[in-house]
Amino acid sequence: MTVGIVGLGYVGLPLAVAFAEEGVEVVGVDVDARKVEALRARRSYVEDVADRRVAAASERIHATTRYAELARVEAIMIAVPTPLTANREPDLGPLVDATRSLAGVLQHGQLVVLESTTYPGTTRERLVPLLEESGLAAGSEFHLAFSPERVDPGRTDHTLRSTPKVVGGLTNRCLERAVALYETVCDEIVTVSGPEAAELSKLLENIFRSVNIALVNELAMLADRMDIDIWEVVDAAATKPFGFMRFEPGPGMGGHCLPVDPFYLAWKAREYDMATEFIELAGKVNKQMPYFCLEKIERALNDAGKPVRGARVLLVGVSYKAGVGDLREAPALKIVELLVARGADVAYHDPHVPELPQFGLRSTELGGECDLAVIVTAHPGVDHGAVVEHSPSVLDLRGTTRALRDAKVRQL
Ligand SMILES: NC(=O)c1ccc[n+]([C@@H]2O[C@H](COP(=O)([O-])OP(=O)(O)OC[C@H]3O[C@@H](n4cnc5c(N)ncnc54)[C@H](O)[C@@H]3O)[C@@H](O)[C@H]2O)c1
Numbered sequence: 001m002t003v004g005i006v007g008l009g010y011v012g013l014p015l016a017v018a019f020a021e022e023g024v025e026v027v028g029v030d031v032d033a034r035k036v037e038a039l040r041a042r043r044s045y046v047e048d049v050a051d052r053r054v055a056a057a058s059e060r061i062h063a064t065t066r067y068a069e070l071a072r073v074e075a076i077m078i079a080v081p082t083p084l085t086a087n088r089e090p091d092l093g094p095l096v097d098a099t100r101s102l103a104g105v106l107q108h109g110q111l112v113v114l115e116s117t118t119y120p121g122t123t124r125e126r127l128v129p130l131l132e133e134s135g136l137a138a139g140s141e142f143h144l145a146f147s148p149e150r151v152d153p154g155r156t157d158h159t160l161r162s163t164p165k166v167v168g169g170l171t172n173r174c175l176e177r178a179v180a181l182y183e184t185v186c187d188e189i190v191t192v193s194g195p196e197a198a199e200l201s202k203l204l205e206n207i208f209r210s211v212n213i214a215l216v217n218e219l220a221m222l223a224d225r226m227d228i229d230i231w232e233v234v235d236a237a238a239t240k241p242f243g244f245m246r247f248e249p250g251p252g253m254g255g256h257c258l259p260v261d262p263f264y265l266a267w268k269a270r271e272y273d274m275a276t277e278f279i280e281l282a283g284k285v286n287k288q289m290p291y292f293c294l295e296k297i298e299r300a301l302n303d304a305g306k307p308v309r310g311a312r313v314l315l316v317g318v319s320y321k322a323g324v325g326d327l328r329e330a331p332a333l334k335i336v337e338l339l340v341a342r343g344a345d346v347a348y349h350d351p352h353v354p355e356l357p358q359f360g361l362r363s364t365e366l367g368g369e370c371d372l373a374v375i376v377t378a379h380p381g382v383d384h385g386a387v388v389e390h391s392p393s394v395l396d397l398r399g400t401t402r403a404l405r406d407a408k409v410r411q412l
Pocket residue numbers: 006007008009010011012029030031032035079080081082094095097098099115116117118149150151152153256257261
């Protein structure tokens with residue numbers, strides 16, 4: 001079998017490697033020539049995919065910027081970005097571009113599967129007409145399905161193989177072909193009635209997380225005013241063996257998915273005279289968190305008799321989540337921006353992020369002088385005990401130093 005993957009990013013590259021590892025020939029297409037060059041040099045640029053895996057799979061992965069090379073594959077998976085515009089509306093630009101280019105080379109009998117997260121209806125309403133510009137009819141002359149990607153950067157306990165894969169086809173035959181495709185790399189395939197159910201299932205997963213994170217963040221702000229330890233409350237509630245799922249408060253939501261995807265649905269819902277209030281409210285609460293963190297920083301400095309201007313503030317961990325260097329929508333960036341605007345002398349330490357060029361900052365070693373250390377993202381391997389030991393005052397936004405019970409540490 002030969003498959004094609006369009007978009008070789010966080011989603012597309014692991015997928016390409018997984019197919020290649022099963023002996024499948026892969027044609028990977030990306031508009032970013034640097035990614036194509038890296039793969040040709042057998043180098044990975046995605047943290048979760050080790051260089052040695054790319055090197056071992058490289059004989060079977062043919063990376064290119066040319067869509068024409070997709071003409072010889074049996075199935076094509078699309079994993080291009082689905083961001084928001086400046087007005088926070090779905091930006092299908094990359095997806096439309098990729099689909100148009102694909103239509104130019106589409107062959108009779110090929111299967112196309114969209115993996116990018118998007119609103120229900122995208123596959124049928126947008127991809128079908130674009131792909132049919134090829135002169136081929138969807139559902140009969142080529143097959144089409146939607147299957148959401150569930151990759152969670154940094155996670156090692158669940159892999160592409162062990163995570164059930166949801167698939168919805170335009171027709172029964174489309175579904176059958178998509179199931180056969182993914183059976184190569186996934187142990188369990190979950191079929192649904194059509195692309196719309198598959199599209200919405202991915203959004204439900206992301207909105208579920210966004211809403212629950214917002215709920216616990218709102219309670220964290222209230223608990224702070226009431227002088228109740230939110231972490232103690234979460235620990236206590238989480239002892240309930242049913243009907244509760246643990247979510248932890250934090251500095252806000254980051255990554256490419258949670259701050260973006262729910263708004264695809266909010267936008268589509270307006271077409272149906274619906275306002276998706278949970279989505280908007282969760283977005284609002286989570287966006288407020290960096291400002292709340294700033295207030296806690298100001299209070300911590302105030303208690304030490306220091307204004308923010310001129311205070312040396314060390315941020316520990318700036319990527320959006322532990323164990324990865326991904327900075328997309330990272331709340332730490334907002335916190336740095338707010339601190340810099342108030343004249344603070346900001347430094348940061350993050351083993352996954354060597355520099356923040358937009359602020360002219362490079363990661364510093366731990367142990368330097370500071371007035372306040374703020375643990376924003378608790379990476380494994382960082383000695384947070386040493387951070388506490390060497391800093392006059394600490395604000396821990398992740399609850400990672402709670403067990404130390406050190407009086408100079410404040411928790412979120
Ligand atoms: N990153 C995640 O954790 C994750 C998880 C689940 C779902 N998703 C979804 O998967 C999709 C892809 O996300 P990602 O994180 O891999 O993005 P990414 O930015 O890492 O990768 C996308 C790739 O597509 C390429 N591209 C853009 N336009 C193209 C075009 N016209 N033709 C060919 N290539 C093109 C880009 O150069 C880039 O390399 C998004 O819809 C995202 O919401 C991402």
